[in-house]
Amino acid sequence: MINDAHVHFFSRGFFTALAGDAEAACTRLNWELPPEDPVNLARRWTIEMDRQGVSRAALIASLPVDAPSVLAARAAFPERFAAFAMVNPLAAAPPPEGLDAICLFPAMHRYSVADLKITWPRTAFVHCGVLSVGVRKKLGLASPFDMRYSNPLDLHAVALANPETRFIVPHFGAGMFREALMLADLCPNVYLDTSSSNAWMKYEGLDLATVFRRALDVVGPQRLLFGSDSSFFPRGWVAGVYSAQKTALDSLGISAADQSRIFFENFNALFPPVAALN
Numbered sequence: 640m641i642n643d644a645h646v647h648f649f650s651r652g653f654f655t656a657l658a659g660d661a662e663a664a665c666t667r668l669n670w671e672l673p674p675e676d677p678v679n680l681a682r683r684w685t686i687e688m689d690r691q692g693v694s695r696a697a698l699i700a701s702l703p704v705d706a707p708s709v710l711a712a713r714a715a716f717p718e719r720f721a722a723f724a725m726v727n728p729l730a731a732a733p734p735p736e737g738l739d740a741i742c743l744f745p746a747m748h749r750y751s752v753a754d755l756k757i758t759w760p761r762t763a764f765v766h767c768g769v770l771s772v773g774v775r776k777k778l779g780l781a782s783p784f785d786m787r788y789s790n791p792l793d794l795h796a797v798a799l800a801n802p803e804t805r806f807i808v809p810h811f812g813a814g815m816f817r818e819a820l821m822l823a824d825l826c827p828n829v830y831l832d833t834s835s836s837n838a839w840m841k842y843e844g845l846d847l848a849t850v851f852r853r854a855l856d857v858v859g860p861q862r863l864l865f866g867s868d869s870s871f872f873p874r875g876w877v878a879g880v881y882s883a884q885k886t887a888l889d890s891l892g893i894s895a896a897d898q899s900r901i902f903f904e905n906f907n908a909l910f911p912p913v914a915a916l917n
Contacts, residue, residue, distance in 0.1 A: 642906035645834035645866025648698040650708040671872040681712035687875045700724035717913040745788035746770045753793040759804040767791040768813025791819040798826035814839035820857045834866025847887040860897035
């Protein structure tokens, strides 16, 4: 049983906002052009998830303007999806209502999360560490990110001051693993997501089993959320990420009950399932 806490929802609107011409961008990437209606893309994801044995997923709108696409997807399939969306807190427009989580990228938008003066929602996904957006690289788009704003420890005072907010740090801190563990150890409302290939491990000479062992030693199985970082078709859901993480946990002798927490139950605890409307 699998729930995925990290799936990018690359809608037609996302590509249009990112590159201007969605069809040209997808042709250059050799990716499928998403349907115009995001509900049809959501339907495609439900079919893919059924094929791969994935029960539910958090869909991330990867640009602030594309938040309506994930809200439409969740409205159409409330039993399958949670709606996350990137938010730029420096922008004048407030985030749309109804999101299950806001996604903050301090290095991308160049601010310190410690200095934000916002009303924190129930759940906030905060990208820390190395930020590399593959689709931007492939399209030759500039990525003027500022790593000075990537330290997970910037969240420490914020998490302490907002104990009712659940903070999710993806990719085990994406190269700032030690800092992410320190933050999560000090703040019981901080969760780590396990998503992607975790290529940042090369900076510390770690393997995936060691990363899981150290994370479990600090936060236990209750605050780890499985994520795949899947994003586009025809690739679909990245089953290899799940397989690698399952293999790592098996090698450590992690019990079936604790693996179920990581791969399934913790997501449902943060985002309780909603019954279909029909």
